[in-house]
Amino acid sequence: MLRGLRRRWAAYRYRFVPWLALNLRRQRRTLRYVPESSQDKIIPDEDVLETLLKVFAALFANDLGRQAPVLAVRPEIRRKYEEPAPAEPRRSEEGARSQRALGPQEVLFQALGFGLARGRSSLPAAGTGVFVSRGGARRGAVVAMYPGTVYRKHEPIFFQSLGNPFIFRCIDGVLIDGNDKGLSKAVYRSCSRRDQLGPFQMSDVSWLTAAPQNPLAVGQYVNNCSYEKAANVCYQEFDVPRCFPVELKQYLPNIVYSHDIQSPLRCVVLVTLRDIKQGEELFSNYYTVIN
Ligand SMILES: C[S@@+](CC[C@H](N)C(=O)[O-])C[C@H]1O[C@@H](n2cnc3c(N)ncnc32)[C@H](O)[C@@H]1O
Numbered sequence: 001m002l003r004g005l006r007r008r009w010a011a012y013r014y015r016f017v018p019w020l021a022l023n024l025r026r027q028r029r030t031l032r033y034v035p036e037s038s039q040d041k042i043i044p045d046e047d048v049l050e051t052l053l054k055v056f057a058a059l060f061a062n063d064l065g066r067q068a069p070v071l072a073v074r075p076e077i078r079r080k081y082e083e084p085a086p087a088e089p090r091r092s093e094e095g096a097r098s099q100r101a102l103g104p105q106e107v108l109f110q111a112l113g114f115g116l117a118r119g120r121s122s123l124p125a126a127g128t129g130v131f132v133s134r135g136g137a138r139r140g141a142v143v144a145m146y147p148g149t150v151y152r153k154h155e156p157i158f159f160q161s162l163g164n165p166f167i168f169r170c171i172d173g174v175l176i177d178g179n180d181k182g183l184s185k186a187v188y189r190s191c192s193r194r195d196q197l198g199p200f201q202m203s204d205v206s207w208l209t210a211a212p213q214n215p216l217a218v219g220q221y222v223n224n225c226s227y228e229k230a231a232n233v234c235y236q237e238f239d240v241p242r243c244f245p246v247e248l249k250q251y252l253p254n255i256v257y258s259h260d261i262q263s264p265l266r267c268v269v270l271v272t273l274r275d276i277k278q279g280e281e282l283f284s285n286y287y288t289v290i291n
Contacts, residue, residue: 040171041236042271043140048238051112051142052269055216056248057081058111062102063213069199070247077247108215109134114278116144118221122281126223130282137276143233144219144282146268147207147253148178149188155257160184166220170237174266176254178220180208191255201250217253219270225283233282236271239264 060067061081071078102110109115114135121129130144137143146168151157153173161167166179177184185208195202207217225231240252241264254267270284 042234042273043142043236045238047140048142048236048269048271049241049244052145053245053248055108055111056214056251058107059104059213059251060248062107065101067247073199074247104213104215105134112141113137114143114276116215116218118218121223123223123226123229128221129223130218130221132276132278132280132282134278136278137272139272139274141272142216142269143272143276144222144270145214145216145253146176146178146219146235146270147180147204147217148176148220149184149191149257150254150266151175151177151257152261152263157257160187168220168235168268170266170268176266176268180220187257188255191257195255195259197246200246202252203249203255204251204253207253214251214253216269219268222270222282222284224286229281229283231283231285232273232276232280233270233284234273235284236269238267238269240267 057080061083064071064078064081105115105117114137115133117131117133118128119131121127123129132143148166148168149160151174157167157175157177160177160179160183161175164177164179164184166177166184168176168178170176177187179185188208189205192201192203192205204212204214204217206213212218219235222233252265252267254265256263256265270282276282
């Protein structure tokens with residue numbers, strides 16, 4: 001029987017771990033089939049990188065006043081994010097800064113043209129969902145990120161996974177625990193503290209709080225599509241390249257559970273499958289099957 005279970009686990013290809021067994025038969029018609037793992041990407045990695053850099057740079061520029069520890073060590077970074085000097089001198093540096101300090105949602109809206117909000121799902125009994133609260137997103141846009149601790153195959157996730165509906169499975173078997181409560185939260189915080197390099201944070205911990213500084217980091221609350229509500233977003237895996245600016249890593253909502261093995265940080269973004277208008281809820285497909 002154990003061998004049978006192991007074989008079934010090895011053949012397991014779906015996105016979310018505990019939800020599947022219960023609902024698979026009912027949901028078979030909403031399965032998403034991908035012929036090969038290489039064909040799972042909706043948009044090129046370069047486009048994902050460009051969007052993340054655009055949003056993170058805007059967040060950093062908006063937040064220059066609070067970046068003093070980073071700027072003290074690497075003062076040359078400031079130039080990359082400062083606006084060109086205005087024709088008329090401003091009254092005071094402080095005044096200018098307070099004028100610029102927008103909320104993260106406003107920064108997102110100005111950078112990508114939409115805002116996101118969590119709210120009660122439009123599907124009965126589906127709990128919280130994620131909505132486009134402002135503006136709209138075009139087809140093929142990155143609209144959210146799936147935050148959480150990244151576990152490579154064979155890393156211990158048993159206790160964190162008990163009754164945890166937020167465990168996301170990547171195509172290569174990497175798991176991301178996006179639960180913002182309990183043991184999962186403690187593990188993420190501890191890994192994040194471990195990886196901090198002086199003033200440089202390698203990841204964002206604020207998605208665990210009520211005031212996330214990266215407004216995209218709400219992908220763990222996106223619900224599964226249904227017969228009535230088709231999927232309008234899709235998960236896409238993205239490995240953070242070496243060239244990623246160190247000062248912007250503080251906005252990455254993922255951290256590796258163990259950094260013994262040197263490999264790029266795995267992130268997962270949600271990409272729109274069609275244009276999405278203000279007020280619409282985001283729905284993904286938990287049942288992606290890769291052959
Ligand atoms: C990753 S969480 C999504 C966030 C969740 N709605 C919440 O409030 O915490 C996955 C869980 O959401 C619920 N869920 C997601 N899609 C659903 C749907 N179409 N119908 C009912 N429940 C759903 C299930 O309880 C599932 O285990």
